[in-house]
Amino acid sequence: MKLILIAVLVCVELIHASSDCPKIVSRSRWGARSPKEAQAITVPVEYVIIHHSVTPTCLDEDACSKRLISIQNYHMDQKNFSDIGYNFMIGGDAKVYEGVGWNKQGTHTKGWNSKSIGIGFIGNFSTEAPEKKQLSVAKKLIRCGVDLGEIGENYKLLGARSLRPTDSPGDALYKEIQNWKNFVRTP
Template identity: 35%
Template sequence: MRSKVTVFLNFIFALFCSGYSQTLNRGSIPVKVPLQCTGLSYIPRSVWRARPEKPTIINLRIPIPHVFIHHTSSETCYDVESCSSTIRKIQMDHQQTKHDIGYHFLIGGDGQIYEGRVWHYRGFIVDNYNTKSISIAFIGDYTDDIPSENMIAATRNLLRCLSEKNYIKQEFEVHGHRDAESTFCPGDKLYQQIQTWPEYRLID
């Protein structure tokens, strides 16, 4: 009897896991999956006091193949208070026409990683790639300014974790926003930096 019960429970568990994975990838129900990354200096939405996202949220298909790098074209921030204030302003601006902040992650001048929209929710920043990419924004304007080593290191650590967890593909590609659209984003200096990364690819 015990063996039959065990088999039955294992079947139910496997069925649940299969349905959960398919639901996330199908994109029909916005299941929030927490970011399971250790060793990152990570600031969640609750700390920067995000406003609730609006309805109409669709999941990305996991693992995600593309990562786009942006800059916010704002002043650089150097602590949680100033970075939080900047991110709230960005969210407020984006929510004028969209359901939430467009970036999945934001990198502060303090070297912290700030949670943007839920990492597996579809964004709206890069046309033609919103269904298959995540967006990481460096807070500041990097047309002439060079991003700090702390910001670069934080981003590299984030990408490493996302890849190890299979949230993004093992062979993921990094692009600048300007690679997909006519824009100066992510700024000349930041764009020059990401072009040196091994995952950087031009878009055909």
């Protein structure tokens, strides 16, 4: 059994290395709570939905970890989600933080969670867009998802505001993602 597990882990590492995936800060590393439940999604998903957290940003892993813990606590304790709502989050330090991760359903966009990956930028991007390095790592994460077969090659990229009444991902970030590959205003 241990040999099988080791072989699987080696294969996963090779896939990540060959697909030029960004390094992802694991849930255990940022201090995530255990989820109440985890629901799998069928991959590849058809949509990538961009959000912002409307919180202060963070500039290093320690501050981003604290912000993620706060967001997860809010989602689980106040909104009664089973876990943090996003699949991944992008910090002001340009690191990708694992939310619920690949293959698991987030709770970021009601009615769309079973067919999408939700990527949240930590911060409020109503008037200013995230730094270029944050935008770059988010694009790299999406390409990685396509390479790994988690996101369909012909995915549609949306801002959360296209699917529900919200200002997310903020005016400045929404303007930015309109220039990204596969952006659509409506599904």
